[in-house]
Amino acid sequence: MSEDSLSLVLFSGTADKLHAAATLAAGAAALGRPVNILLQYWALDAFRTDRIEDNRSLAWDATVDGASRPVRGTGHIPWLETFRMAKELGEMSILACSGSLDVLGIDVTALDALVDSSGGIATFLMAAEGGQVLFI
Amino acid sequence: MTATLEELTAITAAKIVDARGSACPGPLLEAKKSMGTVALGETIEIWSTDPATKSDIGAWSGKVGHEFLGVVPGDGYDRVLVIRRK
Numbered sequence: 720m721s722e723d724s725l726s727l728v729l730f731s732g733t734a735d736k737l738h739a740a741a742t743l744a745a746g747a748a749a750l751g752r753p754v755n756i757l758l759q760y761w762a763l764d765a766f767r768t769d770r771i772e773d774n775r776s777l778a779w780d781a782t783v784d785g786a787s788r789p790v791r792g793t794g795h796i797p798w799l800e801t802f803r804m805a806k807e808l809g810e811m812s813i814l815a816c817s818g819s820l821d822v823l824g825i826d827v828t829a830l831d832a833l834v835d836s837s838g839g840i841a842t843f844l845m846a847a848e849g850g851q852v853l854f855i
Numbered sequence: 856m857t858a859t860l861e862e863l864t865a866i867t868a869a870k871i872v873d874a875r876g877s878a879c880p881g882p883l884l885e886a887k888k889s890m891g892t893v894a895l896g897e898t899i900e901i902w903s904t905d906p907a908t909k910s911d912i913g914a915w916s917g918k919v920g921h922e923f924l925g926v927v928p929g930d931g932y933d934r935v936l937v938i939r940r941k
Contacts, residue, residue, distance in 0.1 A: 746880045746911075749887045750918050795878045804884045 724753040724850030726843070731855060732761030734775040734798065740855045741801035748809025753850075757843040758834065759816045762855075764823060766815070766830045771799060802833055812846070814838050863927050863936055868900035869893040875904045875932050882908040883915060886937065890921065893939050898924070901935040909935050 725747040729740050740762075744754050758766055765775060796804070805811050815827050815837040827837040858866075872889045874882035882903040889899050901912060909926045912935045916923035924936040 742880050745884055749880065749883050750915055796881055801880070801884075804888075808884060808887050 720846065720848045720850075721753050722849045723751075724755060724847065726755040726757070726847035726850055726852045728757045728759065728843075728852065728854045729762035730759045731778065732763075732765040732775060733778045733781075735777050735781055736855050737762065737765060737775065737798040738795070738801070741798040741805065743853070744811060745801050745805035745808070748805040748811050751809065754805065754809065754811040755843065755846045755850075756811065756813045757816055757840075758813060758830075759819045760822070763815055763819045763830075766813075766834055767825065768829060768831050771831050806833060814843055814846075816840070816843075858924050860925075860927065863925050866898055866900075866924070866936060868936065869897035870899045872899060872901045874908070875902050877903070877905065879905050879907050879911065881905075882935075883911050886912055886915070886935075890937070890939050895939055895941070898936055898938050901937070902929065902932050903935060904932045906933075909933050912937060 725743065727740055727744060729737070731737070744756065747754050764770065813834045815830055815834050817837045817839050820826060820837055827834065870889055870893050872885050874885045877885065882901055882905055886899065886901045893899055901908065913923045916937050920941040922938040922940050924938060927934040927936070
């Protein structure tokens, strides 16, 4: 619990949103702000050990007209690498939503080591209390 | 910025971080990582082609407690100088 904290509810598993979320998390961690992340649904799926290196799709609005718009500029660090750096440089905890784990039929051992633990909404909300919360 | 360009140019950094070609937040993360490798009072110099880096590093320095010295324009990139203060 910290007024300085940034808490992100990650729902989307598309590469563009994961990239945007990772950038926010790393920036906040570099500034010394505690970062809490809750992984739900497709974002949780993206952190599965067997899928984390996959080339993930983009959101519909990035692929309208039937072709991917160029969303990859030069010099961008892949989202996973950015999350790893955030963890290395600051205080970031990643919680897997237990309800989403159940929906996907997996347990926390199927997730990358970046994920600290699994827990319920109350655990996340307690950690997020007093700070900023974003849903991505 | 308190230092003049001449004063900034005269500074020898204890470490140069070449983050050219890296997009936001890459240079900031590199700066944070490198800050831990120099002693208190020493200067690091971050090279960046991202125009947002100088304001980001300035904001980060102010928040974390380092001393932002300023920017020396390079050839197509910025040299951002910060003293480690904590």
